[in-house]
Amino acid sequence: MRPAGGAAPVVELEGITVEFPGVRALDDVDFRLLPGEVHAVMGENGAGKSTLIGVLTGTIRPVAGVVRVRGEERRFSGVADSRSAGIATVFQETQLSPNLTVAENVMLGRERPGRWGIDWRRTRADAAEAMGRLGLDDLDPRTPLALLSPAQKQLVALARSVVDDPGVLVLDEPTSSLDQAEVQVLMRVIRGLRDRGVAILFVSHFLEQAFAISDRMTVLRGGRRIGEHVTRDLERADLISQMLGKDIESLRALGSERKAHHYASDSEPALRAAGLGRRGELGPSDIDVLPGEIVGLAGLRGSGRTELASLMSGTLRADSGELWVDGERVSLRDPAGALRRRIAMSAENRRADGIIGELTGRENIILSLQALRGWTRPLSSEEGAALVETYIDALHLDPADLDRPAAELSGGTQQKLLLARALATRPHVLILDEPTRGIDIAAKVEIQRRISRLAGGGVAVVFISSELEEVVRLSDRIVVLKDREKIGELSNGPGVTVDTVVEMIAAELDLS
Template sequence: MSAPPSLRTRTAGHPRPVLEAHGIRKRFPGVLALDDVALKLHPGEVHALMGENGAGKSTLIKVLTGVHPADGGSIVVDGRQRHFDDPLQAQHAGISTVYQEVNLCPNLSVAENILIGREPRRFGLVHWSALRRRAAELLAELDLDVDVTSLLSTHSPAVRQLVAIVRAVDVSAKVLVLDEPTSSLDREEVAQLFALVRRLRDRGVAILFVTHFLDQVFDICDRVTILRNGRLEGEYPIGDLTHVSLVQRMVGGELATLDKLSDRAHADAAERATGKPLLQARQLTRTGHVEPYDLDIHPGEVIGLAGLLGSGRTEAARLLFGADSPDAGELIMDGEPVSLRTPRNAVARRIAFCSENRKSEGLIGELTVRENIVLALQAARGWTRPLSRAKQDELTHHWIDALDIRPAAPEAQVRHLSGGNQQKVLLARWLLTEPRLLILDEPTRGIDIGAKAEIQKLVARLAADGTSVLFISAELEEVLRLSHRIAVLRDHRMVAILTNDDSVTPERILATIATGADS
């Protein structure tokens, strides 16, 4: 396949890249994160940065934007060699970044967020009418219709992403780095974001697009740079690659795929479903968050929760873990009513919950991998029965090996790990407690395809060994691949529970979501 004409047209008039990085090296204690990495960005192109978790993508972004100083190599912007000691220097050179966790102030207005730190002033005070007028002009220039006086907290994640991008490009950005910008967006919101990206591209901005969604790379990007194990694998026009060849270059070999559950697995699940449920929810509800629902979860059964963002998937799961308290309904475990008013109650009954917000509700970034892994087990034992250091080391090494956590450095701070490896640390923490029910909320979001396949295989193994799993994912194909039954939610209401046989397809689930009933 040949490169898209749009790429040939845009790069033909700009022979000199706006940004070049050569021979970039970066070492952390015990880890060589980047080794002789190169990158070129041309004006007016969208350039993907791809690689498995731990490949070095985040580290490269942080070197390019002044968060981390490089230990070797050079960065050239507009033909001039630069060295950035902090993000402000990179911003002054024309490099702006919008991270996955958007750094905005939800209690301020849209206008204030766009111009924060650069507010127009008169007589030493903020000139509010000028501020609102300037913000409106910036939005209009990019064909965005947002009320600049409205509080940012009233808007969707997609609009917040757009506001963050407008703020970033208002500082004369020549390079815009988008780090996983679509991880929390639905399809319509992704389309809205991509429309803005294309407008910025057509204005000559070079856009570095970091994502794990392969379809989006082929939809929006012109070229791709692939990293593997901290080294440059190669740079390619996107038109020269297929989905399979891109993945093979990322993982360094043939991709092992996980088939949909076999007929035998479905038969085993059907047999288990005739026995006594492990956990039963009866008319469980939380006003304004999830309407009354019934759900039975049997030992060794994977129940998928499917629905659009905001449908109530997470809210339904949190009630089963005691993270939120129900307003009505009851829970029955092993045939007996139980009260799970707090997560401590749930952990005591060997229920584990991996939150979708692994950074704010799961991991403690300043603690080591070892300390994060043993945290739940130590809490369950009580602080009067501390685990010996030898036992901590034994358990940590076992799960680092079992889950292939990279780097295999128990004393590394977990915040230095990639997203996929952080997710594995969180899984190790809960698997250490030998849960009877494991609730996984978006466990593969924002991680690479190799780590995703590993986690999916782990779920299948756990179910085969008798662990019950409640699996939440926005990716319908993933839910279909893993689940024995699928509970479909729409507008905070559980509208159907489907047995995952050959008749269940993504189209059928989408139709159920759209109509509120299984056809």
């Protein structure tokens, strides 16, 4: 496989297959990386991006396929093998030592020996030279890392990666903790490396950043390569369609379905956010959620939808803006404070942030209500049984399941437990982040119907789903986010389709 223009790939992956228990993470994937290019790997969560990086960095061994570096077949048994082949990686978490200086971090493991140990003068000079190659001459190598901003730390990690003058640089979500000004600094550094001939693999959830920096794109979905494209020839809507697995024409054919729960309220918003944001997480955003209304948050992974939900539920603490609940200005410091204000949230990652696997299904249901009452006022066994019985009927739970550890239950049952736990607090505002992900169609329809009934009963609902059809189907209004900013809002109706949302996301932003 030889690219147009005669430049041989620095890295070629051919027929790469990676399997984990019960899942094929990469399935017969081809990939090529050319010298002097930035190549973006795009895909939603679970597409295979991290696994691809793992193969290149030697942390994951494929069960099939070939890895070639500069035409030579390689079998990496670890990170050291990958590094010796000229492949350097900067991960999302910078893996630096905050108690060391800039120079000590940049030269860690490569310190210059002296007569009585380390020659720090020469070591700092080497660190300064590596940073100078990135245009970072103004950063003092003697500065303690703890004093630097997130952007400066990311640049220090980059400097450490180029000390050995690699031919290939892998950047895994390098801008995830940076604001817009800091992103521009990093982009300038990346372009400088590209112009020196370094081949750069760039992984990011931020659509506009990928379009701004990359020369080519490879799209992964469900562990398979969907396509390879020259970036300037690829339409944003087509990229989104490939990532989501929907043909753009079929998206245009989908109509907006208005449900009977639609509720036009003239009352005070149950929840109002004005300029709500957090540095490095989400730009200042406005949102109102009325009683009896479902407001959908739409956007690709990394758009800021989960961050907005977390700021409104106290899971993240805002550092800008204001929040009102039932007309009263509040400052939410944690989820417990949100619960006291009758804001309940069901988190996206039910296994890590939701379900307590060691507890039974029954114990999981009563958890939030018990936390709201306080542990000095335990629910009686009769109160707990009555509460659980309510949701056995409402959510069609199997009573036999509820005496088993929650970790042993199906994804659909776990999701129902989380919904029951949130509803047990009788919330005024219910925030649902991916409540139907990874569950069967019957459970999905049941949960959607329940959400619709809750809104019909006056609950203000914030709804997040990666499936735009769900967002359009359930929402009265749709707030659209992109690259950690709110970019628009739609009042749902017969003329609003999935394609309406896709086109808003795909619209090019001015990054100048």
